[in-house]
Amino acid sequence: MSTNNTFSFSRLGLVMKRDLMENWKANLYRFLGPYAVFLFAMLIGYVGAEDMDDFIGYSSIIFSTFTYLLLIGSAYSASQIMETMNTQQKRLSYLMLPATSLEKFVVRALYVTVGFVVMATLALLLAEASRFLFMPFFDLPESFHQSILSGVFDTSLIDSWSQTYVCRNVLGALCTILVMCWGHSLFILGGCYWQKHPFWKTLGIILLVNQLIIMFIFFLAETFGDIDLSIDGEWLEAHMAWVTIEGVLGFLSVLFALLLALNWWLSYCCFTRSQVIKPKFRLL
Amino acid sequence: MNTKMIDVAGLSFSYGRKKSKVLDNFSMSLEKGSVYGLLGKNGTGKSTLLYLMAGLLRPQAGRVLYKGADITKRSPSSLQDMFLVPEEFALPNVSLKQYVKLNAPFYPHFSHELLNACLRDFDMNEDIHLGELSMGQKKKAFMCFALATNTSLLMMDEPSNGLDIPSKSQFRKVIASGMTDEKSVIISTHQVRDIDSLLDHVLIMDGTQLLLNQSVASICERLYFAEQGMNEPTHDALYVQPSLQGNSVILPNTYHEDSKLNLEVLFNATLAERVKIQQMFNL
Numbered sequence: 001m002s003t004n005n006t007f008s009f010s011r012l013g014l015v016m017k018r019d020l021m022e023n024w025k026a027n028l029y030r031f032l033g034p035y036a037v038f039l040f041a042m043l044i045g046y047v048g049a050e051d052m053d054d055f056i057g058y059s060s061i062i063f064s065t066f067t068y069l070l071l072i073g074s075a076y077s078a079s080q081i082m083e084t085m086n087t088q089q090k091r092l093s094y095l096m097l098p099a100t101s102l103e104k105f106v107v108r109a110l111y112v113t114v115g116f117v118v119m120a121t122l123a124l125l126l127a128e129a130s131r132f133l134f135m136p137f138f139d140l141p142e143s144f145h146q147s148i149l150s151g152v153f154d155t156s157l158i159d160s161w162s163q164t165y166v167c168r169n170v171l172g173a174l175c176t177i178l179v180m181c182w183g184h185s186l187f188i189l190g191g192c193y194w195q196k197h198p199f200w201k202t203l204g205i206i207l208l209v210n211q212l213i214i215m216f217i218f219f220l221a222e223t224f225g226d227i228d229l230s231i232d233g234e235w236l237e238a239h240m241a242w243v244t245i246e247g248v249l250g251f252l253s254v255l256f257a258l259l260l261a262l263n264w265w266l267s268y269c270c271f272t273r274s275q276v277i278k279p280k281f282r283l284l
Numbered sequence: 285m286n287t288k289m290i291d292v293a294g295l296s297f298s299y300g301r302k303k304s305k306v307l308d309n310f311s312m313s314l315e316k317g318s319v320y321g322l323l324g325k326n327g328t329g330k331s332t333l334l335y336l337m338a339g340l341l342r343p344q345a346g347r348v349l350y351k352g353a354d355i356t357k358r359s360p361s362s363l364q365d366m367f368l369v370p371e372e373f374a375l376p377n378v379s380l381k382q383y384v385k386l387n388a389p390f391y392p393h394f395s396h397e398l399l400n401a402c403l404r405d406f407d408m409n410e411d412i413h414l415g416e417l418s419m420g421q422k423k424k425a426f427m428c429f430a431l432a433t434n435t436s437l438l439m440m441d442e443p444s445n446g447l448d449i450p451s452k453s454q455f456r457k458v459i460a461s462g463m464t465d466e467k468s469v470i471i472s473t474h475q476v477r478d479i480d481s482l483l484d485h486v487l488i489m490d491g492t493q494l495l496l497n498q499s500v501a502s503i504c505e506r507l508y509f510a511e512q513g514m515n516e517p518t519h520d521a522l523y524v525q526p527s528l529q530g531n532s533v534i535l536p537n538t539y540h541e542d543s544k545l546n547l548e549v550l551f552n553a554t555l556a557e558r559v560k561i562q563q564m565f566n567l
Contacts, residue, residue, distance in 0.1 A: 005359040011390075017386060018387065021386055022378060024378070025377060088372075089370070092340060095339075098390040098391065099390070100358075275335075275341050276340035277299065
């Protein structure tokens with residue numbers, strides 16, 4: 001056992017091992033959930049499949065399922081960052097564990113980020129293997145006998161985003177990733193702040209803030225209805241010529257990287273200040 | 285040589301800004317090598333004090349130093365040297381062997397011999413599964429683990445709650461056998477009869493303050509505990525409490541006679557005759 005009071009990898013390993021083994025049941029359910037979703041999507045896709053074109057559509061369904069599960073599941077997983085502290089007894093046990101707050105926080109952060117991706121990928125692999133067991137029960141064309149995973153992973157996320165968003169270069173991709181990571185970090189912050197139902201509370205706050213922003217814009221539009229808010233192309237060209245798409249993307253990347261760092265820092269502060277009995281209306 | 289283990293100074297704590305204070309300008313210190321009994325009525329802040337001493341709560345004012353280190357920092361060197369057995373606790377759904385394997389490495393002085401000896405005293409073994417135990421059995425297993433960590437400070441909140449009658453005497457035995465000059469144990473309880481023979485020091489709390497903080501030797505040196513018949517005179521007594529035999533009384537120990545500490549009577553006397561009792565200790 002290290003006596004280092006700042007950070008020790010051996011202690012980090014011990015906390016992680018303890019977290020994984022003591023919560024084996026929750027971890028098993030967390031693996032079985034995505035597995036059931038993938039297998040269900042794969043079996044539903046078998047219905048009515050007749051030719052090669054159906055396999056392309058089938059791959060697309062599985063890819064969409066994987067993407068949506070990754071997006072929604074990672075947000076849900078992030079909100080569970082302090083699951084080990086959601087009751088007074090659990091808080092007591094975790095806070096009394098002889099490791100630094102940083103080590104305990106890093107373990108939980110790794111578990112809900114990297115751990116979730118690993119678990120979702122393993123679930124996909126197992127679902128793919130299980131899919132073959134069900135093939136004799138369906139009248140499927142030969143194309144369905146090939147592995148679907150190459151199709152899923154060929155259609156890389158970056159390629160998909162590039163068709164949907166402004167991701168024409170590395171900076172664009174970076175900006176998109178940072179925006180998504182920032183969104184994810186909101187759930188990390190929510191998970192550190194709320195101990196009961198953190199996912200729904202965070203989602204509720206995000207939707208509420210969105211709604212308020214939309215209402216504010218409508219309010220502005222109604223209040224200043226007589227002002228011409230339309231963009232004047234000539235004015236833009238004269239005054240904003242120095243603005244490039246790379247510049248905007250660079251600015252947004254820096255902005256969201258800072259916001260991302262802020263959210264993680266606030267989450268860590270929230271964890272280090274946590275107490276065994278949570279005071280009402282606690283501030284960070 | 286510094287024998288001070290915990291130093292609590294000017295501690296104030298409440299569970300909300302508008303709520304009344306549980307502890308107000310509270311100070312005390314604990315020495316090495318003693319078993320402390322922390323007594324008080326419900327809601328007087330015994331558990332809160334234990335949580336504050338373990339760094340699980342943050343005081344609004346004051347500080348707690350554990351061997352000179354600020355406990356609110358929750359540094360591993362402090363945490364690996366103390367263990368808290370709360371009144372209610374959560375144990376994972378694993379075997380005790382697995383639990384020990386996962387948690388013992390955090391405690392550098394963990395003793396498997398002590399664990400097995402303690403389990404034997406409680407008629408248990410390491411092959412039990414924590415998810416299949418009753419509350420009392422879980423408590424015994426957890427207390428065995430707590431003792432086996434061999435930490436300098438062991439804090440226990442209502443440890444005898446939920447234990448059957450034979451286990452209560454076994455509990456006293458395992459605590460006494462695990463004591464050394466380098467260790468301290470704090471036991472917070474209402475079940476004074478379960479621990480009175482164990483204690484070296486008595487702490488009685490009431491209404492945010494410490495009413496009594498004396499060693500058992502000092503108490504017995506100044507106070508004489510006796511059982512009297514119903515018709516015996518009690519006019520010299522500091523405190524009288526009706527009992528089955530007649531009266532339990534506390535008298536000034538004018539002749540320095542030996543008597544056995546009656547914790548229940550002392551506790552009631554300290555609450556009812558605070559000034560008289562405190563005067564006996566020149567407080």
